[in-house]
Amino acid sequence: MFDFGSITTWFDNLLESVMPAWAATVIECVIIGVVLLLVYALLAIFYIFYERKLCAWFQCRLGPMRVGPWGILQVFADMFKILIKELIRLENIDRFLFALAPYLVIIASVVSFAVLPWGNGLQVIDFNIGVFFMIAASSLGVLGILLAGWSSNNKYTLIGAMRSGAQMISYELSVGLSIMTIVVLAGTMSVSELVAAQADGWFLFKGHISAVIAFIIYLIAATGETNRGPFDLPEAEHELTAGYHTEYSGIHFGFFYLAEYLNLFIVSGIASLMFLGGWMPLHVPGWDGFNMIMDYIPSVVWFLGKAFFISFIIIWFKWSFPRVRIDQLLALEWKYLMPIGLFNLVLMTLLVVYGLHF
């Protein structure tokens, strides 16, 4: 497979040959920041378009069609519109917390976004506790949502934020447990090593029934953690107007919107990293010709393809199941997913300790 590491190493050497090492590092950091920002924004735009089109097709509609061919430019127009909307100054709100909330939400998603393995040699943050760091960073987002709801001085936002908080922290446990199940199988938490360990087969296929259970739990819990339907209680439109971001206007609201779509991508990216091999192509042992052809597809395409596929499933959920009530939501997590996840963890450990996995 093509290693993007060769390009970055070449660029690094080039820079260091014309300037001192610290200046090269600063320039590289700026480049990384700009690229992160661009990819973040473009992916958000793509995801909004993706979801609107998919929603439309699930409902036998056409979706956006007017602006640009197949409505491609609609999302750009919407983004620009949201930027030129007035930022309304509210009275009686907690101004500091109100302003702080979007920062927390965006930071949580950008930092966990940077951990994802984009391709061979394309990974920004590569800790040896990468997956753990990713869970920690993404759980910052719930603070932003709670602050947004609390500081708005509005009863709807308060209810929305509390629901969202209860839901996100609950489902975070199941996400953590199913990721832990795969960490047991892999024996490492580093993202690059996790991907490398799946070169001869994805963990979904390597880990027996236990990995499949973990995958299903992960899908359900990830849908819950990103506040998407059928678990979209925090912004149940007909009950709470818009939930925790009711009082936000213009681009302030846009940040929550952006983070919501990026979180969808991030959970899909984690699913593809933990279960579907990250950027690793599909290899079937013994089929050498097939494996060679698969190797020709670039690693970035593999990663994005898997992530978009998982997102497709999560969007599909939204249009297939009716919204649950809050008691059903918490019961599903605490009485079903959580115990099943714990037993699944023990099962996976048994499989790994006695060498029964593939």
Added chain:
Amino acid sequence: MELSVFGIQSTTLMVVALLTGIGLVAAALIIARLISPRSFSLQKGEPYECGVETRGESMVQFKVGYYLFAILFLMFDVETVFLFPWAAVCRSLGPNGLLSVLVFLVVLILGLAYAWRKGALQWK
């Protein structure tokens, strides 16, 4: 220290990602403040509760049910922190490691069962 893209330390890159997030919000806000219209009306500042005037305080003490789940979450989240290092090395620990963690897990599951029995998981 783990090196990543360009041979830069991952910790540095984490700070870069953090600053990128802050920069994104700050830049977008500045642009929006520059190009967005501004108008003043007293009613705009009121909380939006579907046109009905707000009664009383909105930052109030809230339903205790959420608090119970937060406590339970704390218990299990700390457990996750303890279990992750074990998960990474459990292959080399072998059956002994499994046994000792099982004791830990059983205590936790008993805790969940107790909360369940006491009705803490029942939404009221």
